[in-house]
Amino acid sequence: MDKTVPDLAAAVAGIEDGMVLMVGGFGGSGAPIELIHALIDRFKATGSPKNLTVVNNNAGNGRIGIAAMIDAGMVAKIVCSFPRSADPRAFTEKYLAGEIGLELVPQGTLAERIRAGGAGIPAFYTPASFGTDVAKGKPVAEFDGKSYVQERWLKADAALIKAEMADTMGNLTYRKAARNFSPLMAAAAKLTIVQATNIVAPGEIDPEQVVTPGIFVNRVVEVAGAKQEEALMRDGVAYA
Amino acid sequence: MDKTVPDLAAAVAGIEDGMVLMVGGFGGSGAPIELIHALIDRFKATGSPKNLTVVNNNAGNGRIGIAAMIDAGMVAKIVCSFPRSADPRAFTEKYLAGEIGLELVPQGTLAERIRAGGAGIPAFYTPASFGTDVAKGKPVAEFDGKSYVQERWLKADAALIKAEMADTMGNLTYRKAARNFSPLMAAAAKLTIVQATNIVAPGEIDPEQVVTPGIFVNRVVEVAGAKQEEALMRDGVAYA
Amino acid sequence: MSQKLSNAQIAWRAAQDIADGAYVNLGIGFPEMVAKFQPPGRQAIFHTENGVLNFGEAPPAGEEDWDLINAGKKAITLKPGAAFFHHADSFGMVRGGHLDVAILGTYEVAENGDLANWSTGPKGVPAVGGAMDLVHGAKRVAVITDHVTKDGKPKLVKRCTLPLTGVGCVTRVYSSLAVIDIEGGRFVLREKLPSMSVEELQAVTGAELVLPDMIGDLIAPEV
Amino acid sequence: MSQKLSNAQIAWRAAQDIADGAYVNLGIGFPEMVAKFQPPGRQAIFHTENGVLNFGEAPPAGEEDWDLINAGKKAITLKPGAAFFHHADSFGMVRGGHLDVAILGTYEVAENGDLANWSTGPKGVPAVGGAMDLVHGAKRVAVITDHVTKDGKPKLVKRCTLPLTGVGCVTRVYSSLAVIDIEGGRFVLREKLPSMSVEELQAVTGAELVLPDMIGDLIAPEV
Numbered sequence: 060m061d062k063t064v065p066d067l068a069a070a071v072a073g074i075e076d077g078m079v080l081m082v083g084g085f086g087g088s089g090a091p092i093e094l095i096h097a098l099i100d101r102f103k104a105t106g107s108p109k110n111l112t113v114v115n116n117n118a119g120n121g122r123i124g125i126a127a128m129i130d131a132g133m134v135a136k137i138v139c140s141f142p143r144s145a146d147p148r149a150f151t152e153k154y155l156a157g158e159i160g161l162e163l164v165p166q167g168t169l170a171e172r173i174r175a176g177g178a179g180i181p182a183f184y185t186p187a188s189f190g191t192d193v194a195k196g197k198p199v200a201e202f203d204g205k206s207y208v209q210e211r212w213l214k215a216d217a218a219l220i221k222a223e224m225a226d227t228m229g230n231l232t233y234r235k236a237a238r239n240f241s242p243l244m245a246a247a248a249k250l251t252i253v254q255a256t257n258i259v260a261p262g263e264i265d266p267e268q269v270v271t272p273g274i275f276v277n278r279v280v281e282v283a284g285a286k287q288e289e290a291l292m293r294d295g296v297a298y299a
Numbered sequence: 300m301d302k303t304v305p306d307l308a309a310a311v312a313g314i315e316d317g318m319v320l321m322v323g324g325f326g327g328s329g330a331p332i333e334l335i336h337a338l339i340d341r342f343k344a345t346g347s348p349k350n351l352t353v354v355n356n357n358a359g360n361g362r363i364g365i366a367a368m369i370d371a372g373m374v375a376k377i378v379c380s381f382p383r384s385a386d387p388r389a390f391t392e393k394y395l396a397g398e399i400g401l402e403l404v405p406q407g408t409l410a411e412r413i414r415a416g417g418a419g420i421p422a423f424y425t426p427a428s429f430g431t432d433v434a435k436g437k438p439v440a441e442f443d444g445k446s447y448v449q450e451r452w453l454k455a456d457a458a459l460i461k462a463e464m465a466d467t468m469g470n471l472t473y474r475k476a477a478r479n480f481s482p483l484m485a486a487a488a489k490l491t492i493v494q495a496t497n498i499v500a501p502g503e504i505d506p507e508q509v510v511t512p513g514i515f516v517n518r519v520v521e522v523a524g525a526k527q528e529e530a531l532m533r534d535g536v537a538y539a
Numbered sequence: 540m541s542q543k544l545s546n547a548q549i550a551w552r553a554a555q556d557i558a559d560g561a562y563v564n565l566g567i568g569f570p571e572m573v574a575k576f577q578p579p580g581r582q583a584i585f586h587t588e589n590g591v592l593n594f595g596e597a598p599p600a601g602e603e604d605w606d607l608i609n610a611g612k613k614a615i616t617l618k619p620g621a622a623f624f625h626h627a628d629s630f631g632m633v634r635g636g637h638l639d640v641a642i643l644g645t646y647e648v649a650e651n652g653d654l655a656n657w658s659t660g661p662k663g664v665p666a667v668g669g670a671m672d673l674v675h676g677a678k679r680v681a682v683i684t685d686h687v688t689k690d691g692k693p694k695l696v697k698r699c700t701l702p703l704t705g706v707g708c709v710t711r712v713y714s715s716l717a718v719i720d721i722e723g724g725r726f727v728l729r730e731k732l733p734s735m736s737v738e739e740l741q742a743v744t745g746a747e748l749v750l751p752d753m754i755g756d757l758i759a760p761e762v
Numbered sequence: 763m764s765q766k767l768s769n770a771q772i773a774w775r776a777a778q779d780i781a782d783g784a785y786v787n788l789g790i791g792f793p794e795m796v797a798k799f800q801p802p803g804r805q806a807i808f809h810t811e812n813g814v815l816n817f818g819e820a821p822p823a824g825e826e827d828w829d830l831i832n833a834g835k836k837a838i839t840l841k842p843g844a845a846f847f848h849h850a851d852s853f854g855m856v857r858g859g860h861l862d863v864a865i866l867g868t869y870e871v872a873e874n875g876d877l878a879n880w881s882t883g884p885k886g887v888p889a890v891g892g893a894m895d896l897v898h899g900a901k902r903v904a905v906i907t908d909h910v911t912k913d914g915k916p917k918l919v920k921r922c923t924l925p926l927t928g929v930g931c932v933t934r935v936y937s938s939l940a941v942i943d944i945e946g947g948r949f950v951l952r953e954k955l956p957s958m959s960v961e962e963l964q965a966v967t968g969a970e971l972v973l974p975d976m977i978g979d980l981i982a983p984e985v
Contacts, residue, residue: 181442
């Protein structure tokens with residue numbers, strides 16, 4: 060029961076063409092930059108994985124992380140709530156050229172769909188988006204006199220997650236607001252891959268402070284000096 | 300923004316006849332015995348509250364806690380998954396005599412319905428109970444070739460919750476497995492009343508370790524030497 | 540109609556209606572300004588969609604922690620009694636009716652409470668964020684807005700023409716000229732600039748104003 | 763048919779199929795016994811519905827912490843790497859397919875995979891607990907059971923007569939006489955007591971046994 064892997068390349072093995080890939084983080088907070096860049100490295104070396112569907116709140120910023128995946132040509136479609144950022148060029152250019160797909164999902168619905176995917180709830184009703192263009196084509200129903208939209212669960216073949224602390228069994232904590240979508244995605248993916256700032260032995264994380272139990276985690280790799288998206292942006296880094 | 304109240308009587312004020320009352324705990328773990336007994340005290344003194352619908356995983360044990368509420372004649376109906384215990388007489392006798400109602404809900408469905416109540420999800424689908432007597436009369440639907448039962452949210456007028464630590468703004472932690480249903484119930488009730496072993500100033504609970512954020516909590520009362528149901532059972536205590 | 544409230548004054552006016560201890564979500568951009576104008580002695584608890592309750596002002600430049608941001612991706616600080624939680628719990632708070640107030644910006648708001656604040660039409664890249672969730676569940680959904688567009692057209696309209704964010708969700712509008720409640724599918728005028736007549740206000744409003752017996756003066760300090 | 767496995771031996775046999783690192787839920791009562799028989803060198807992680815992963819054996823009498831219990835309300839201990847979580851997250855693990863194995867007791871199990879283990883009929887107080895959730899989601903749902911009732915009637919049947927816990931959910935049965943897979947709506951015999959003929963086994967089984975080329979010997983040590 061040791062889920063640690065030796066390096067980033069081993070961590071991202073098995074992510075293949077056409078997969079649905081969830082990526083944790085909200086903007087740069089919680090973005091697993093090093094895992095993403097390891098996946099880009101593999102693509103550059105082997106031409107795979109491509110045609111990915113990427114699920115994230117956003118659609119990349121600058122020329123790093125998800126934006127660099129888009130620039131590299133690995134992404135067929137983005138599922139997100141807010142495909143804008145300080146520098147959204149990577150997505151915007153391809154979107155306006157019709158070269159990348161977009162499924163726009165209200166943020167709370169996105170979170171709840173992912174949570175439902177992890178929790179075995181195939182569908183649920185939410186008031187969000189009722190009566191709007193975003194709800195077009197979706198079933199609606201009335202409960203207690205109010206109208207709701209039916210939404211389906213969202214699952215992934217793999218998830219890339221950034222944690223603060225991990226034990227070797229995959230129990231995780233997150234740093235401040237960096238948890239955002241990550242605990243949900245860890246549960247909704249078949250293959251959950253975690254970069255942690257610090258890997259410790261089982262028992263070193265207080266069981267009451269575990270945010271993501273190890274049952275949701277498949278691989279853990281230590282990335283001690285993980286880069287923050289905002290810092291890379293200011294340094295003008297372009298990865299693709 | 301100080302949610303503390305001076306004593307148990309003040310804590311349980313406003314719980315009235317006919318209300319739906321959620322009570323945290325799984326068996327004795329997390330059972331807010333002192334809040335329940337304060338409510339019984341009020342009933343004995345004033346004849347109210349009665350005709351309560353009580354939501355808990357179980358239906359009381361021995362002659363204390365929820366069982367004592369039943370004995371006292373305060374409970375019209377129990378919503379639970381498992382109305383059995385080491386000593387289930389209080390419920391069993393009234394149930395077999397037709398003097399108390401029972402809505403039997405599979406445990407995971409009970410948890411998810413309460414979670415849905417707190418999270419504004421009026422209905423969801425679960426595989427649990429499909430094709431069984433428990434699902435009779437409930438809508439069913441097929442998703443991706445599998446059949447599911449539609450379940451509705453469950454909300455309460457009030458919830459009684461036992462926490463380990465609370466700050467004066469109502470942020471809570473729980474002790475070990477005593478959290479069970481409590482974070483869900485705290486969110487699903489209009490009036491959430493908490494007994495905490497220890498009340499501290501805002502800032503003394505690490506924001507990453509808050510399990511129930513204060514937004515879900517209305518009142519907090521300190522009960523330093525809270526009794527465990529199992530200890531009271533062994534001492535043969537009868538409260539009603 | 541030479542006079543109108545500045546954005547800061549609109550935000551100030553909206554802030555006066557936030558009670559001590561209220562849980563509040565302020566939309567990205569202009570609405571964030573409301574936090575600055577909490578009346579003395581009152582402490583609202585601010586919620587941000589990405590999983591923080593009880594955050595405070597931006598840190599000094601250079602002291603940002605980029606794991607500690609708000610929904611607008613701006614660096615924030617914490618106040619004592621803060622809490623972190625994941626996105627599903629965060630939107631559970633929103634949809635579940637736990638917020639006392641959500642204050643949003645808008646392109647258009649209609650007399651039936653419909654709100655259009657996420658899209659100006661089919662061109663460009665659509666982005667909705669949390670707005671479609673925020674308009675449901677908060678006990679009070681208010682908008683703050685200039686009363687008219689830059690071209691002088693009414694933003695308070697009979698029916699929205701832009702894509703909707705939510706149906707029948709707005710209960711109060713704080714504009715640069717007036718405070719208006721939405722009740723029974725109508726705009727009910729509560730306060731207006733004292734320098735302005737009802738007729739002048741009606742002329743720049745896209746739906747009929749219901750006039751109660753008492754209409755207050757909308758007065759904001761220089762802020 | 764004088765011979766059969768004891769409950770402990772049935773539990774032992776079920777334990778042999780639990781891989782190292784598997785996440786496992788053991789039903790209340792008899793199935794809890796499976797934990798005792800983990801083969802050396804393997805470590806399963808046990809889940810209990812009330813919100814604990816990776817718990818261990820009962821503490822010595824007098825050292826119980828009644829905030830640390832399992833779904834059967836028995837005191838437990840923690841192993842290193844344990845985690846606590848609330849009930850909705852706990853059943854998210856169950857329904858969401860995150861458990862590798864759930865092992866349950868039963869009154870009846872049918873060749874179509876239907877399970878009846880929660881009610882013996884309309885009299886008395888009904889109680890379902892987590893069973894109706896546990897039968898869905900675990901990658902493998904197995905039952906451990908005596909092959910026949912105390913009256914000698916088959917517990918493995920063509921169709922359940924008692925109220926169902928779940929439809930088509932069981933994939934393997936460990937009985938006192940045999941190991942049987944449920945595949946394509948049929949009982950497929952995998953192992954039987956060597957002392958027993960197929961005909962003898964069929965005679966105490968309520969539905970036809972499919973007989974593959976290879977049928978193993980069901981042998982358990984004295985435990």
